Amino acid sequence: INTFVVNAYIPPANSRQKGKVTDSAANFECIHDIVSSIKVDDLNDEIILCGDFNARTGITPDFNTHHGSDPAAAIDEANTAQRPLVIPDTAPISRLRNNQDTGSNSHKKLLLDLVESQSMLILNGRTLGDSQGK
Numbered sequence: 038i039n040t041f042v043v044n045a046y047i048p049p050a051n052s053r054q055k056g057k058v059t060d061s062a063a064n065f066e067c068i069h070d071i072v073s074s075i076k077v078d079d080l081n082d083e084i085i086l087c088g089d090f091n092a093r094t095g096i097t098p099d100f101n102t103h104h105g106s107d108p109a110a111a112i113d114e115a116n117t118a119q120r121p122l123v124i125p126d127t128a129p130i131s132r133l134r135n136n137q138d139t140g141s142n143s144h145k146k147l148l149l150d151l152v153e154s155q156s157m158l159i160l161n162g163r164t165l166g167d168s169q170g171k
Contacts, residue, residue, distance in 0.1 A: 038083075040082070040084075043086045047092070048061075061143065065147040065150075072155050073155070091142075093141050095141040100156070129165055131164075132163075
């Protein structure tokens with residue numbers, strides 16, 4: 038079993054660093070490229086992506102999943118099979134994500150696209166210690 042940890046920081050939208058406006062899409066694309074380059078050879082290998090993405094996702098679902106042990110049940114909106122994200126019934130992770138922050142910003146779609154493309158999920162608001170999404 039291998040665990041790969043990627044820690045990232047995305048400046049807020051329209052933030053200035055050294056007089057330049059940061060390119061949010063390019064920043065998220067860079068993270069996508071880094072995560073995509075990690076070779077996971079075993080189904081037990083994990084990639085943990087953490088950090089501050091300055092993204093407000095509101096109550097928008099962050100992934101398509103089947104709760105349980107049947108990965109064949111994961112179908113996207115276009116009714117095509119995608120690499121499934123299966124949450125085992127015994128995992129202390131809720132399928133539903135609570136988020137008391139119902140607002141969103143321009144990073145929302147960028148983060149959700151990244152999460153979906155990598156078959157990941159946002160843990161905020163669905164794990165022990167943050168089940169209320171504070």
